[in-house]
Amino acid sequence: MQRLAFKMKLNEGQKEAYKKRHDQLWTELRQLLKENGVSEYSIFLDEETSTLFAFQKVSGTGGSQDLANNPIVKKWWDFMADIMEVNADNSPVSIPLEEVFYME
Numbered sequence: 001m002q003r004l005a006f007k008m009k010l011n012e013g014q015k016e017a018y019k020k021r022h023d024q025l026w027t028e029l030r031q032l033l034k035e036n037g038v039s040e041y042s043i044f045l046d047e048e049t050s051t052l053f054a055f056q057k058v059s060g061t062g063g064s065q066d067l068a069n070n071p072i073v074k075k076w077w078d079f080m081a082d083i084m085e086v087n088a089d090n091s092p093v094s095i096p097l098e099e100v101f102y103m104e
């Protein structure tokens with residue numbers, strides 16, 4: 001089991017929209033993530049900087065960020081593009097974070 005972390009950027013004033021969309025996460029997207037080994041997925045918000053911090057536990061070699069070619073993921077990216085910083089293909093600008101400490 002690997003632990004992955006990355007950060008993304010939320011557009012200012014979009015906390016409630018972001019939270020609402022994730023509270024209503026599509027069943028097919030939730031299933032896709034689980035089928036691809038994502039067993040835990042948390043996202044935290046630093047409201048001072050609008051930085052989102054994401055954490056996943058993943059079995060296998062990749063996490064949610066490795067599902068870029070899946071149509072469900074692309075549809076989700078399009079749905080989220082108006083409230084967060086995205087690349088040209090509407091994927092979130094996502095910066096991997098290096099783990100420097102872990103305590104079990």
